[in-house]
Amino acid sequence: MELISSDKRNQLFERFAHDAFHLELRDDYSVPNEVGPFEDWLNGRESDDSFMAPWLQLMKRVTESGKTVRRVRVVTEPHSPYIQWEHATTNVNEEAGELIRWLPRHKLPAGLHFPVDGNDWWLFDDKLLAVGHFDDGGRVLGSEIIDAPEIVAECIRVRDLLWSIATPTNEYQL
Template sequence: MPSNVPPPAFTDLLAGATRSAVHLEMRDTYAVDYESGPFAAWRDGHRLDPADRASWWRPWLDLVEETVARGVIIRRARIVSEPVSEYTRFLHSFTFTNVAAGEQVRWLPRRRASDIALPGNDFWLFDDHTVLWNHFTGDGASAGGEVAVDPAAAKLCAEAFETVWARGIPHDRYAIH
């Protein structure tokens, strides 16, 4: 149910989480700047140095570390087509930073998700009751977010996420195809 009230800032939603924050990503590509930025640098051969934590994606990883330190479990699951898109290869190449910051990450090949009832949009679910829907345009650009505190939506998201999680492959064991 869209409203004219802008959703709370993501950082506020995460700061309010007391037990869990789960994120389900279902797109094979998101907005990509092919000419400049991290994706372009990756295409040109740049890779993050595991020993140079200061060069990693900040402030996101700092926020993850702070959140996990207060006892919140953060899990991310990605449903991906295989063979994977170039963008998914890019994501996979630096996901070790998310894991190092305290996120748990799993990958699920799309062919293994066919019988899962999935929401129509990517989402974050905080403490099993607050959903942040992530809306995207056809070319992967963000079209904003929408918060739902709806028990039915939260239940759908929780069940979908847990099923994807149970079938997913931990990041350190997922081989790109």
């Protein structure tokens, strides 16, 4: 399996035509550039969002051009500190144009099977997947690109189901 870097994956946002969708299934995405802001938030200090500037600029450019970027975050309740921080700071993603919904893990439909071994994924224009892979410590290893029609179709089905039952950020209470 060949993995591409997060930077290469982000280049896919420059090429998609209509819709990008991210399914998030992890309760912690702590990555090195988030450690300081997350610790500030945990300690009641105002956190600096500047580490997100490149992503937010990309999202703003993409969404202002008429494209849609959506996420469903499947989360465990009670929420991990990371998910609490993510919820508290989601406004900056939404201000950049992302549409984000939340779904408690215990409200998942019975028998739901997650494609691609239960990994997170980005789906671009219902044609291309960038499947996230992580090591045992939660560190991002990279993304696997998949365009197999049967796998993409299963991800479309899961996306449509979860989007329809997930709760928008402004209505989701921690």
